Each structure stands twice: as C-alpha cells, then as structure tokens.
Amino acid sequence: MTVLSATPDRENLTLVLVAEFAAPPEAVWRLWTDARRLERWWGPPTWPATFTLLEPAPGGSARYFMTGPDGERAHGWWRFADLDEPRSLEFEDGFADEHGEPATEPAPSRTRVVLDPRGPGTRMTITxxxxxxxSLEQMLAMGMLEGLSLAVGQMDDLLVPA
Known part of the structure; x- marks a missing residue:
C-alpha cells in the first residue's frame, strides 16, 4: 500500500496524506496532469471520476464528476494556482452543481501536492x-480521509512500467 499516513490536524485546519511510490516524480506528476490517467485513480474505487476539463496551468481549471455505485453523480471543480513540474501543484478544490458550476457549500479547500524524489521513487505529500x-469536520464526516486514502491507493497500479 502506498499510503503511509492520512492525518487530520484540527489545530492547523488541514488534512495531510503522505504516500510513497516506486516511480520517479515525473511519472507521479503525469497521474495528476493527464485527464485519462487522473480518471483512473481520482475518487475511491466505487466512485470513479470522469474529467470533462483539465487545464493544468496557473489559472487553469478542472471539471469532473464521480459516479457512485447507484449511478448518483457528485460534481467537483479545481482552480489551479501554482504548478512547478514535476515538484508541486496547488489548486482550490470544491463541489459543483450538475452543470459543473462551483457550489458555495461546502466551502472549497486548498490542496497542495508536493512530489519529493526518494532514491528511485517519490514521496508525495497532499495537504x-x-x-x-x-469545513474540516464536514469533510471528515463525508468520508474525505477514507476516500482520499482509497483513491491514492490506486496510483501504484498505474505506475507499473509497461
């Protein structure tokens, strides 16, 4: 399993997930910036994602929906703030309505992904x-900790050399 820890920090209003992969940062980076690859892991296994837009550049956006086992769709969006290929990316992350337009509730979060080389592999920290x-408690109650851990746990299979 790639996930080393997933910890809410109520004092600092963060959720931090740390994972390690036996692949270089460039390979992990592609899982974040290529829509077809991102779809294969973003969202827990029972809620796969479909990205209808992915513009990984400062000021760029992403639009997606996850489809549950009963066909229910949960829509989301990202607004990219910063990208430093292949080291880090940062984006605002929120829920959307059925048309992909940002919803005001629950409040959006800010996500920073750091990819640190570790020998031939990568340590990824998502904050x-x-x-x-x-807002933190609402997302924890919705299962964000478990869902993110399950989603990231799918990344290993996508990093296996062809």
Whole structure:
C-alpha cells in the first residue's frame, strides 16, 4: 500500500496524506496532469471520476464528476494556482452543481501536492487546507480521509512500467 499516513490536524485546519511510490516524480506528476490517467485513480474505487476539463496551468481549471455505485453523480471543480513540474501543484478544490458550476457549500479547500524524489521513487505529500474547523469536520464526516486514502491507493497500479 502506498499510503503511509492520512492525518487530520484540527489545530492547523488541514488534512495531510503522505504516500510513497516506486516511480520517479515525473511519472507521479503525469497521474495528476493527464485527464485519462487522473480518471483512473481520482475518487475511491466505487466512485470513479470522469474529467470533462483539465487545464493544468496557473489559472487553469478542472471539471469532473464521480459516479457512485447507484449511478448518483457528485460534481467537483479545481482552480489551479501554482504548478512547478514535476515538484508541486496547488489548486482550490470544491463541489459543483450538475452543470459543473462551483457550489458555495461546502466551502472549497486548498490542496497542495508536493512530489519529493526518494532514491528511485517519490514521496508525495497532499495537504488540504480548510477555511474553518466546521469545513474540516464536514469533510471528515463525508468520508474525505477514507476516500482520499482509497483513491491514492490506486496510483501504484498505474505506475507499473509497461
């Protein structure tokens, strides 16, 4: 399993997930910036994602939906703030309505992904920051900790050399 830890920090209003992969940062980077690869792991296994837009550049956006086992769709969006290929990316992350337009509730979070080389592999740290304790608790209650851990756990299979 790639996930080493997934920890909410209520004092700092963050959720931090750390994972390691037996692949270089460039390979892990592609899993974040190529829509077809991203779809294969973003979202827990029972809620796969479909990206309808992915513009990984400062000011760029992403639009996607995850489809649950009963066909229910949960829509989301990202707004990219910073990208430093293949070291880090940062984006605002929120829910959307059925047309892909950003919803105001729950409040969006800020996500920073750091890819550190570790020998021939990579340590990935995902830090999600929340505007308030209520926002953090709401996302934890919705299963974000478990869902993100399951999603990241799918990345290993996509990094196996062909």
């Amino acid at each position: 999600s920051s929340f505007a308030s304790a209520e």
